[in-house]
Amino acid sequence: MKAGWPHSPSTTMSLASLPRGSSVLVALALVAACQASPAADPGSVVAFSLEAELAAGQEAHFCRYVRMPDGPPDQRLFVRGGRHDLADGTHHYLLYRTRVTAWADGMDRVVPCDEHEAVMKSATSYVTGGQTPHEDADFPAAAALAFRPGEILLLQGHFVNASPRARTVRVDLALRTAASSAVEHEAGVLRYYNPFIFVPPRGKATAKMACTLKKDITLLSAAAHMHARGVAYRAYVDLPGAPPSEAPFYTTKDGLHPTFYAGFMALPAGSTIRYECDYENAAGERPVVQGLSAEADEMCMLSAFYYPAMAPEDEACEDMSGHGTGTATCLDTVACLEGCPVSERPDFSSGDPRVGACWQRCITSSCPAVTGALFPELACTAAKCAAECAAMGEPCRACVIERCAAELDACARTACAP
Amino acid sequence: MREDRVRALRRRRFVRASIAWSLAATATIAASPAAASNVFEYPEQGSEALGRAGAWVARASDPIAIARNPAGLAGQPARGSVGYDLALRAMCFTRVKAAGDVTADGTAPGGVYPRVCDSGTPIPIGYVAVAHPITPRLAIGAGVVTPSGVPRTAFPSFASGAASPQRYLLVESTTLMAIPTISAAYEALRGLRVGASLGWGIAWVSSSAAAPGVIEGAVRPADNDVKVRVSALDLFVPRATLGAHWSASSFVELGASVMWSDAIVARGDAVTEANAFTPRAASGDTSRVVRGDTSRRDCGRPGSAACGDGGNAELTVPLPATATVGVRLRVPRRTASAPRDPIDDERFDLELDVTWSDASSIDRIGLRFPGALGAGTIPVPGTAGNLPPNADSPRRYRDVVGFRLGGDLVVIPRRLSLRAGAFHESRAAVPGHVGLEALSGRRVGLAIGATARFPVREQGGAIDLSIGYLRMFVADVASESPSASGVPAIAGTAPYRTPWPVGLGRIEGGLDVLHVGAAYRF
Numbered sequence: 001m002k003a004g005w006p007h008s009p010s011t012t013m014s015l016a017s018l019p020r021g022s023s024v025l026v027a028l029a030l031v032a033a034c035q036a037s038p039a040a041d042p043g044s045v046v047a048f049s050l051e052a053e054l055a056a057g058q059e060a061h062f063c064r065y066v067r068m069p070d071g072p073p074d075q076r077l078f079v080r081g082g083r084h085d086l087a088d089g090t091h092h093y094l095l096y097r098t099r100v101t102a103w104a105d106g107m108d109r110v111v112p113c114d115e116h117e118a119v120m121k122s123a124t125s126y127v128t129g130g131q132t133p134h135e136d137a138d139f140p141a142a143a144a145l146a147f148r149p150g151e152i153l154l155l156q157g158h159f160v161n162a163s164p165r166a167r168t169v170r171v172d173l174a175l176r177t178a179a180s181s182a183v184e185h186e187a188g189v190l191r192y193y194n195p196f197i198f199v200p201p202r203g204k205a206t207a208k209m210a211c212t213l214k215k216d217i218t219l220l221s222a223a224a225h226m227h228a229r230g231v232a233y234r235a236y237v238d239l240p241g242a243p244p245s246e247a248p249f250y251t252t253k254d255g256l257h258p259t260f261y262a263g264f265m266a267l268p269a270g271s272t273i274r275y276e277c278d279y280e281n282a283a284g285e286r287p288v289v290q291g292l293s294a295e296a297d298e299m300c301m302l303s304a305f306y307y308p309a310m311a312p313e314d315e316a317c318e319d320m321s322g323h324g325t326g327t328a329t330c331l332d333t334v335a336c337l338e339g340c341p342v343s344e345r346p347d348f349s350s351g352d353p354r355v356g357a358c359w360q361r362c363i364t365s366s367c368p369a370v371t372g373a374l375f376p377e378l379a380c381t382a383a384k385c386a387a388e389c390a391a392m393g394e395p396c397r398a399c400v401i402e403r404c405a406a407e408l409d410a411c412a413r414t415a416c417a418p
Numbered sequence: 419m420r421e422d423r424v425r426a427l428r429r430r431r432f433v434r435a436s437i438a439w440s441l442a443a444t445a446t447i448a449a450s451p452a453a454a455s456n457v458f459e460y461p462e463q464g465s466e467a468l469g470r471a472g473a474w475v476a477r478a479s480d481p482i483a484i485a486r487n488p489a490g491l492a493g494q495p496a497r498g499s500v501g502y503d504l505a506l507r508a509m510c511f512t513r514v515k516a517a518g519d520v521t522a523d524g525t526a527p528g529g530v531y532p533r534v535c536d537s538g539t540p541i542p543i544g545y546v547a548v549a550h551p552i553t554p555r556l557a558i559g560a561g562v563v564t565p566s567g568v569p570r571t572a573f574p575s576f577a578s579g580a581a582s583p584q585r586y587l588l589v590e591s592t593t594l595m596a597i598p599t600i601s602a603a604y605e606a607l608r609g610l611r612v613g614a615s616l617g618w619g620i621a622w623v624s625s626s627a628a629a630p631g632v633i634e635g636a637v638r639p640a641d642n643d644v645k646v647r648v649s650a651l652d653l654f655v656p657r658a659t660l661g662a663h664w665s666a667s668s669f670v671e672l673g674a675s676v677m678w679s680d681a682i683v684a685r686g687d688a689v690t691e692a693n694a695f696t697p698r699a700a701s702g703d704t705s706r707v708v709r710g711d712t713s714r715r716d717c718g719r720p721g722s723a724a725c726g727d728g729g730n731a732e733l734t735v736p737l738p739a740t741a742t743v744g745v746r747l748r749v750p751r752r753t754a755s756a757p758r759d760p761i762d763d764e765r766f767d768l769e770l771d772v773t774w775s776d777a778s779s780i781d782r783i784g785l786r787f788p789g790a791l792g793a794g795t796i797p798v799p800g801t802a803g804n805l806p807p808n809a810d811s812p813r814r815y816r817d818v819v820g821f822r823l824g825g826d827l828v829v830i831p832r833r834l835s836l837r838a839g840a841f842h843e844s845r846a847a848v849p850g851h852v853g854l855e856a857l858s859g860r861r862v863g864l865a866i867g868a869t870a871r872f873p874v875r876e877q878g879g880a881i882d883l884s885i886g887y888l889r890m891f892v893a894d895v896a897s898e899s900p901s902a903s904g905v906p907a908i909a910g911t912a913p914y915r916t917p918w919p920v921g922l923g924r925i926e927g928g929l930d931v932l933h934v935g936a937a938y939r940f
């Protein structure tokens with residue numbers, strides 16, 4: 001689809017379960033209010049909306065639960081396209097799937113919901129979103145997103161009121177449904193979120209990330225997301241056995257209003273999608289890192305529709321790699337991370353995208369080959385040495401050497417290109 | 419559905435009804451309101467004219483002169499005539515895949531696709547005209563004429579189980595046009611006649627073709643191609659014809675005419691079909707086809723209002739001006755008399771015409787989708803794209819010069835005349851830069867015909883019954899180098915044109931025309 005549908009890192013293993021996307025692109029305004037979920041009517045429109053009051057100068061996230069129409073439990077509901085309209089003051093919106101299975105009175109009320117609010121704990125992966133004021137598109141090739149009848153979703157809006165007066169902000173989203181007999185392919189959403197960005201004061205930097213596909217897919221779209229300091233974006237595909245591509249299949253130079261890739265790119269299993277975000281922090285007095293604030297932080301995301309749908313963890317790229325843009329070896333990077341405050345350690349498995357600035361600096365200072373070996377080692381540490389590594393020190397090191405020897409050895413053997 | 423569209427347009431624009439039209443409607447106007455050497459037509463309408471291969475401008479002895487040389491009305495007897503043509507066109511296209519064409523359709527760049535042919539059902543086209551002398555030197559005429567073209571073309575949507583290779587140029591089209599015409603002619607000097615006709619053309623076009631949704635490498639047409647049918651109506655296509663006819667002597671007559679017509683600028687709507695070129699659709703299962711319709715307020719996409727009250731497509735087809743001059747040698751049966759009536763007056767005649775057509779003015783088949791709410795806003799349901807605001811398809815034609823030689827032999831005085839003729843016209847097409855809308859190669863034609871006269875009154879009343887046959891041989895139009903330039907496909911995403919041509923290959927064709935006609939001399 002032309003309008004990007006956002007990305008949000010969902011979860012999974014340690015480092016891989018990235019942030020639930022926060023900012024993002026697309027724009028969908030959704031649906032109705034949802035107390036009583038109407039019966040599914042293939043071929044109709046399901047509409048949701050989100051409205052809130054924003055004080056002058058306020059930046060905030062608001063959410064409300066919405067619900068897909070009911071239907072027979074064994075009959076999924078398909079969405080073949082949608083439209084969103086975002087009122088002034090809307091930075092972006094996202095529509096998330098959730099873990100919530102039962103609807104309760106009052107769930108449709110609008111509540112604050114930045115990434116640390118309780119309501120966001122229920123969100124898993126986003127299915128669409130946007131940041132352009134208006135977008136309207138269908139999936140090509142008779143592809144459609146599948147939902148459970150009555151599925152409870154979370155509509156999140158990120159709003160910024162730069163005006164001197166309070167204003168009402170609003171997101172409207174309309175999802176077009178289709179009968180299952182009209183669907184050729186079940187679509188999915190790639191939600192790649194790079195948690196490691198470090199842009200020095202008065203400097204420039206590039207954030208990179210790579211993800212290798214486990215199954216054959218056809219890519220239908222790709223959309224970038226960056227914040228205000230993003231100046232360029234490139235996405236590449238490296239086919240299995242082929243040298244890294246030097247020609248991006250998608251570029252944009254506008255971090256706030258990116259263009260989109262639309263096409264039909266057949267990618268066999270083993271293909272690697274790489275993407276890069278360039279930032280300039282020329283006037284900044286402090287480093288800029290990955291974070292949720294559209295004003296203070298940056299993001300580097302790739303969202304893409306594709307078919308056939310894969311498992312959620314594959315859509316979020318739990319095996320991400322290729323973040324480093326420096327020269328530090330894997331062991332140097334481990335040492336660098338050991339010097340970071342424990343409080344900054346990420347907890348991706350919880351879906352929390354927060355990563356301390358120290359961590360981000362260490363990871364981005366590594367050479368490109370490092371994170372492919374480092375993240376398995378960190379995952380092993382989180383799984384097998386959680387208690388010992390609650391604080392850095394000799395017990396942690398001893399545990400890792402004992403229980404994660406293979407991963408540590410792989411890290412030590414990872415070479416950086418000269 | 420069509421009635422709904424028509425109602426919608428009428429509400430908005432009074433008389434202009436609308437019809438559906440489709441996107442890539444690049445193609446097609448099978449017939450146009452012109453005369454000599456028009457690339458869209460064959461020579462030429464009229465019982466006498468067709469049987470003489472169009473060599474008729476200096477004869478102009480039938481009411482159909484209102485369309486061919488109105489000066490010929492002066493001096494004619496009061497007469498009405500009617501005629502019908504059944505044009506049987508053979509047109510085949512063997513496409514060569516361009517070197518830069520990255521479409522993943524199983525054919526390598528430079529490869530040759532299966533040959534496909536037009537299988538459109540013939541539609542008879544006809545005319546009715548009357549000539550009425552006011553005085554021996556002044557006459558008026560009126561009628562409804564039509565272009566001497568081929569109204570319907572139908573290429574396949576699939577060939578050998580895959581999307582048909584010509585689909586970006588044309589799938590199907592039907593063009594209907596009628597031109598109510600009035601004329602006046604006056605013999606200003608002895609034997610020198612001048613005349614003029616004004617026509618009010620009404621044209622309806624329905625044409626479909628395919629358009630790739632995105633312009634990307636290695637994309638399968640089954641995923642990417644959208645079928646678009648545009649139907650549009652133009653209720654006013656002005657046309658003017660000026661003519662002169664000079665009976666220089668009892669044995670020599672000269673004729674000349676010039677015809678100008680405005681372009682067809684038709685307003686209508688488009689019906690789009692995403693997923694129409696899939697293997698599933700080829701098998702007849704259209705359950706995955708997603709339809710859009712710009713005549714509907716929501717464009718066929720629930721929740722949208724982008725199409726307003728319809729009338730979202732504008733089709734423009736330039737119509738070339740034509741000019742003809744001719745000289746006719748006649749052997750009179752007796753001293754020329756008024757009214758002019760060669761079957762009564764002549765033993766035989768022989769005419770040579772030179773024709774010219776401004777075919778180079780056909781520089782595009784124009785198609786715009788301005789949209790009800792602004793340019794570029796009409797969605798194509800089942801895709802992420804919109805109808806391109808400008809879907810003009812470029813064309814390159816060359817002016818056409820033709821020669822026609824024909825004559826009549828009155829084998830039974832006042833009862834039976836036989837005729838024959840031949841013509842040659844230069845190639846109009848710039849190979850690779852034309853579509854399948856016309857037989858635009860070099861043309862050679864042979865024609866025969868006859869008129870039998872049956873007197874019904876002692877004072878000159880008579881019924882004429884005519885038949886005619888025209889065979890037109892058309893040289894192939896070939897641009898078979900994969901690296902050649904040519905007509906691009908109209909695409910659904912910016913810049914809305916494929917960077918590779920889709921009209922390379924060989925266009926073969928020929929035409930047979932059967933004619934029947936009748937006239938009544940009062």
